Amino acid sequence: MLIRTKGEIPSSEITPKSVYMNRRKFMAAAAATGLAAVAGESASRLLRPSSAQAAEDKLTTVKSQYSTPGLTLTTFEDITHYNNFYEFGVNKDDPSKNAGRLKTRPWTIQVEGLVKQKKTFDIDTLLKMKPLEDRIYRFRCVEAWSMVIPWVGYSLSEFINACEPLPSAKYVQFISLADSKDELLPWNAGISWPYSEGLRMDEAMHPLTLLTFGLYGQALPNQDGAPVRVVVPWKYGFKSAKSIVKIKFVKNQPSTTWNDMSPNEYGFYSNVNPNRDHPRWSQKRERVIGAPIFRQLQPTLMFNGYGDQVASLYNGMNLIKEY
Amino acid sequence: MSKRGIVALKILAHAACLAPIAWLLWHLYLSVTSDPTALGPDPTHTVTFFTGRGTLRLLVITLAVTPVRRLIPKLAWLGRFRRVLGLYAFFYGSLHLLTYVWLYAGWSWAAMVDDISQRRFITAGLAAWLMMVPLALTSTTWSIRKLGGKNWNRLHWLTYTAAISGVVHYWWGVKTGVKTPLTITVVLGILLLARPILRWRQDRTALRVQRSEAA
Numbered sequence: 449m450l451i452r453t454k455g456e457i458p459s460s461e462i463t464p465k466s467v468y469m470n471r472r473k474f475m476a477a478a479a480a481t482g483l484a485a486v487a488g489e490s491a492s493r494l495l496r497p498s499s500a501q502a503a504e505d506k507l508t509t510v511k512s513q514y515s516t517p518g519l520t521l522t523t524f525e526d527i528t529h530y531n532n533f534y535e536f537g538v539n540k541d542d543p544s545k546n547a548g549r550l551k552t553r554p555w556t557i558q559v560e561g562l563v564k565q566k567k568t569f570d571i572d573t574l575l576k577m578k579p580l581e582d583r584i585y586r587f588r589c590v591e592a593w594s595m596v597i598p599w600v601g602y603s604l605s606e607f608i609n610a611c612e613p614l615p616s617a618k619y620v621q622f623i624s625l626a627d628s629k630d631e632l633l634p635w636n637a638g639i640s641w642p643y644s645e646g647l648r649m650d651e652a653m654h655p656l657t658l659l660t661f662g663l664y665g666q667a668l669p670n671q672d673g674a675p676v677r678v679v680v681p682w683k684y685g686f687k688s689a690k691s692i693v694k695i696k697f698v699k700n701q702p703s704t705t706w707n708d709m710s711p712n713e714y715g716f717y718s719n720v721n722p723n724r725d726h727p728r729w730s731q732k733r734e735r736v737i738g739a740p741i742f743r744q745l746q747p748t749l750m751f752n753g754y755g756d757q758v759a760s761l762y763n764g765m766n767l768i769k770e771y
Numbered sequence: 772m773s774k775r776g777i778v779a780l781k782i783l784a785h786a787a788c789l790a791p792i793a794w795l796l797w798h799l800y801l802s803v804t805s806d807p808t809a810l811g812p813d814p815t816h817t818v819t820f821f822t823g824r825g826t827l828r829l830l831v832i833t834l835a836v837t838p839v840r841r842l843i844p845k846l847a848w849l850g851r852f853r854r855v856l857g858l859y860a861f862f863y864g865s866l867h868l869l870t871y872v873w874l875y876a877g878w879s880w881a882a883m884v885d886d887i888s889q890r891r892f893i894t895a896g897l898a899a900w901l902m903m904v905p906l907a908l909t910s911t912t913w914s915i916r917k918l919g920g921k922n923w924n925r926l927h928w929l930t931y932t933a934a935i936s937g938v939v940h941y942w943w944g945v946k947t948g949v950k951t952p953l954t955i956t957v958v959l960g961i962l963l964l965a966r967p968i969l970r971w972r973q974d975r976t977a978l979r980v981q982r983s984e985a986a
Contacts, residue, residue: 728890741802742874
């Protein structure tokens, strides 16, 4: 299915990160030196390792059978400059401007709840736990726009197995970072912090559900949920929690941010479903980000096109009522 | 204000109202011909927001004319700009509607009916535009004469309801919890409250003058 006209840049043509980051570092250092004389304080901020610092690491990846073939990728520029990440502001370009302050090292994920024993995983341990796979997925936001993103990670199920949950665990809850020093946590976002999301155990164990560390072959840029997030390609984007610091295994359906905020708009499941309309946005169609203006509109697919793989998870459920 | 001054300011007003449209058309041209990113990652949304915000701002500016005149009698000549500002508000509103019909609904009747019946923010927006139609149609001096000042004034109270519907449309259109429409709402609120307050002040002064004359 060809949906985009803009060509994908072969990775061979992309200037290696190390080359241009070195140049950037040099320029930043030069600028900082100049500024230091004028404004001593702000210069220190310039010198502080920025988002790009953490994101420049190239990841070693392998091919994946779960990658979606035949899609035209959204550009790196759009994936990193059109974000919903309310911790850094409510406008789409806010995260790219403000996420630089996020420190992604050291970083740990705490695992608690219904598990054999509480554990804490370091991000660098997680990165080495399983081979990182290149997985191209469709990404559909509940606001009726969509992208195609080449994520990097491995199935969440691999990590869950390492967490050793008890058989009584029926749901998994993901808690994102809420830190007023590293993030803005703006008052006008209207949601409460920390951001919380959740999945039913079988959804979390589905091989398509990705524990994500990167995109376009490199570590996640901060604005895309660095250093680790989940990606659930058949659900609306807000289900895919970013910058995760805690994972809880629980017996009952956990409380989740948008569902708490407005339950008639955002269901717990929030599977992409063109037949279950939303009071604000028609879910029958979507606008392709980066596509030419008169060709932006395209029909939305049931389960975002992943029905063959995931529909069986919902056998016997009324997906209009249980949205 | 001299006649020449008014003409110069009118030209300026037209330029100020048309400049954003020129900017939009130029970027639309760029996005179709050479640079697909000229209107940002989500061009449909860019155009929608641009025209919608323009409509509300112009409506609010139009509604500001009368209170400002009352408050500062020296600026009475501002009244001559009300019509042109109001007409531009309608023009922007029509472009906003066109964006919806073309780029969101893709000219599909089914999609539009679906939206109007299910999505209250679209119903409110459409209502606001419909209220502006008779206002634009009766904006000529001939209409004022034909309708008579009193009836014309009464009809043009629709400007208030159109502006209110427009702001409600904005609130209902943004995600629950998002507060971006706050500024325009506060400004509109002040302008709506300014009228009764100014009238009350005027009445009081008139009364005082009457009393002092009687004494």
